[in-house]
Amino acid sequence: MINKVLAALLLLAALCSPVAAETTIVFATDATWPPMEFVNDQKQVVGYSIDFMTAAGKEAGFKPVFKNTAWDGIFAGLASKKYDAIVSSVSITEERKKAMDFSEPYYTVRQALIVGKASTAKSLADLKGQKVGGQIGTTGYFAIKAVAGVEAKSYDEVGLAMEDLNVGRIAAVVCDDPVAANYAIDKYKDNLKIASVIETGEAENYGVAVNKGSAETLALIDKGIKAVKAKGLDKELKKKWIGQ
């Protein structure tokens, strides 16, 4: 009897132990950012970033596990080690670099201004005295706040900001251009349009965020990202998810 229990325990230990060459990296992702990362109708987390990291894992030899996490608090979760990394369309900024480390850039974005079909606004400066929405803690929201005279309104999810724009409670939304395209050209194409792309100065890149000092994890992720780029897999993914 005792032998049986022991055997079972050993089997369990063998199953759980990281003897397998592949390391598992747990990525947090806020799956409310289509087409980069979102929940599809089969309740799976899918998107460009997900495919990219899965491909990077194949190249560098790690097994990515994606954990759907609310954006507001995603960085707090990383700091408290609830997961190993964040792949959630996180733009690499100086402020964020102070709090965490970033991988190689894996996607370049710009901030897009989305307005109602009838609006004539072309830039944030045209919207002085009006409410403009963005997702809390995103570079899009910071871009709104940087313009004096525009009332910045923060939302938990970009989709809620789009809906508020759609029903006319706010005058515009600022977010990353692939997401803007997804909403303005696809979901809300009858009511919304992209007014312009906001020039923020420097190029804005998505990176994978890890805790400071997680050098091993970061090296693996960087290796994967470089390999995916070298093979040109990223272009295929772009075609698949963003369509260009």
Place this chain on the structure above:
Amino acid sequence: MSEPEITKIEVGDGAAIPRPEDKGLVSAWWIALFGAIALLVFLPWYKPDPYLNILRFVPDGILVTFEVTVFSISLAIVIGLLTGLGRLSRNRFINLIASLYVEVVRGIPLLVQLFYIYYALGRFVRVPDLVAAVIAMAFCYGAYMGEVFRAGIKSIDSGQTEASLSLGFNHRQTMAYVILPQAWRTILPPVGNEFIALLKDTSLVSILAVADILRRGREYASESFNYFETYTMIALIYLLITLVLSKLISIMEHRLSHYERR
């Protein structure tokens, strides 16, 4: 002198309102108050970055929280009075409408109601965010308030109604001049309780992108990554507000009930 017979309605979702005769709770109230004030003063002095910056960031949120609370409770009291009277009405149709409202509202979580009124009905009725938040809060709390009013009115001895009717008052006059003025004193403590509960529940409107205390805190934290410091300050601010309000309400109750104690 015998104790006057007053029915106490206990509604347990507000902050603890200290009663003068309850010594244990009173000292807990003082400790909590001084603790909150001490931390709110000490932390910004000890570490201005980020604590003082947080205090500078949230004040307009405090104003919004108060705005939503005051407008919502005022509307909820009106709805509650009508609902309470409707639930006691002998007109079966009015009674059914009032009862249905209470059943439906009490069966749906406030968070779902907020989403429903803001986003689901937002497609048909375009109201500004603050108005939507107030309507949602008042709609929810009106039902709870209705039950408070109903219980308060029922607590008045039926002999009073009979006496009033026999003196030639009609039903409306009986309610307005005899029952409600007396029921008010029974109703007030739970209404005060609901007021504090509502103030705390207004933190839910931050999901509607209403810039209240909590949302301002979240905005600060999402930009600075000072989660611990930010939410500590936010919690202390809420605590201080509810402690002060619970004291004010208990003083008000004390004043209003003074001639019953003679």
